[in-house]
Amino acid sequence: MNKVKNPVATDLYFKEAKHVILTAGESVRNEIFQKKIIHTKENFTDLVTNVDREVESYLIKHLIKLIPDSHLVTEETNATNAIAFDQQPYTWVIDPIDGTMNFVHHFPRYAISVALYHYNDIVFGLTLDIVNNILYSAIKGQGAYMNDTLIHTSTIDSLKHSLIAYGIPSAEWRATSRSKQILFSLFGECQGIRNSGSSCLDLAFVATGQLDGFWHYHLKPWDVAVGILLVEEAGGICTNFNHQISNLKDDWIIASNKPIYDEFISHIRSAADVK
CATH class of the missing domain: 3.30.540.10 (Fructose-1,6-Bisphosphatase, subunit A, domain 1)
Structure with missing residues (x-):
């Protein structure tokens, strides 16, 4: 290093x-x-x-x-x-x-x-x-x-009690997209879902505990560079679709507090039909 x-x-x-x-x-x-x-x-x-x-x-x-x-x-x-x-x-x-x-x-x-x-x-x-x-x-x-x-990530320990944010790029605006499958699957599975239009702020809100989780597909390095650090330094987790620690070249980012991470990413992978 x-x-x-x-x-x-x-x-x-x-x-x-x-x-x-x-x-x-x-x-x-x-x-x-x-x-x-x-x-x-x-x-x-x-x-x-x-x-x-x-x-x-x-x-x-x-x-x-x-x-x-x-x-x-x-x-x-x-x-x-x-x-x-x-x-x-x-x-x-x-x-x-x-x-x-x-x-x-x-x-x-x-x-x-x-x-x-x-x-x-x-x-x-x-x-x-x-x-x-x-x-x-x-x-x-x-x-x-x-x-x-x-700041520190939240202590919410179940997906059903969480507030989740997401983002869907225009390339995924089709009925059969993986992003839409994930979004629809979360309806009724968490307390609320938000789309603010700013991934930088969504990741900052995960770090403060105002959000419990965030997922997005097809972000760029400048969208996530600071946010990954904020979440990790606040005690949370940021990974890609395959549970690997996030880096700037990943297509997917899944960020959350530690208590809901396993349930959150498992739900996302299941909804996207990833084995």
């Missing part, structure tokens, strides 16, 4: 990245009700605005200044799944606005997400709930926080 040799550097990078993300969040709040330039990417549900691009440019400018020659994996500028972190001393994983559809429609669930990797190991992550100005953060091995309050 490649460790950051200088913990003072980690603290400095974290402090400066925190300042950068909070400043970016303030600029987005100032533009919420301003006219936006909206474009589509892969399809009509995949949106990007001028604000996404402005925020990403701001983050890149200041984070590269903080660690010159660091590598970038970003939603708009360098959107790639071909990640070779082991060849890069430092890599920033950036989502300028997670939940752009919500942002466009003034639905108050969208976030900025920034993670720093040292080779293959995450150093820290920050997710900012822009509307509420709440910062979820974690330094590897030092716990997870909501602003300055230490």
Whole structure:
């Protein structure tokens, strides 16, 4: 494992990245009700605005200044799944606005997400709930926080008493999709089901215990990099479909507190007809 040799550097990078993300969040709040330039990417549900691009440019400018020659994996500028972190001393994983559809429609669930990797190991992550100005953060091995309050996953111990969140990409919007099978199977099996439109915030809510579980198919590295760390540092579990600890190349993410994990993933695998 490649460790950051200088913990003072980690603290400095974290402090400066925190300042950068909070400043970016303030600029987005100032533009919420301003006219936006909206474009589509892969399809009509995949949106990007001028604000996404402005925020990403701001983050890149200041984070590269903080660690010159660091590598970038970003939603708009360098959107790639071909990640070779082991060849890069430092890599920033950036989502300028997670939940752009919500942002466009003034639905108050969208976030900025920034993670720093040292080779293959995450150093820290920050997710900012822009509307509420709440910062979820974690330094590897030092716990997870909501602003300055230490957070922990819930103690709910059965699926039937849980609140579960999910996400379904547009590619799965068909009657026979595996995602729809899983969703329909959960009706009546848990206390409630939510779809917020922001995986970064859903994972943060699992870390705080506001949600007990979350599942999603076909997310990108910037959607989950911080959230995986938050959930794990808060005492929860993040895996793929095959019970393997989550990484940024997985198609599936299943996250929950520890008490319901086995029941939760077993239900998901059964609904998807995975043996």
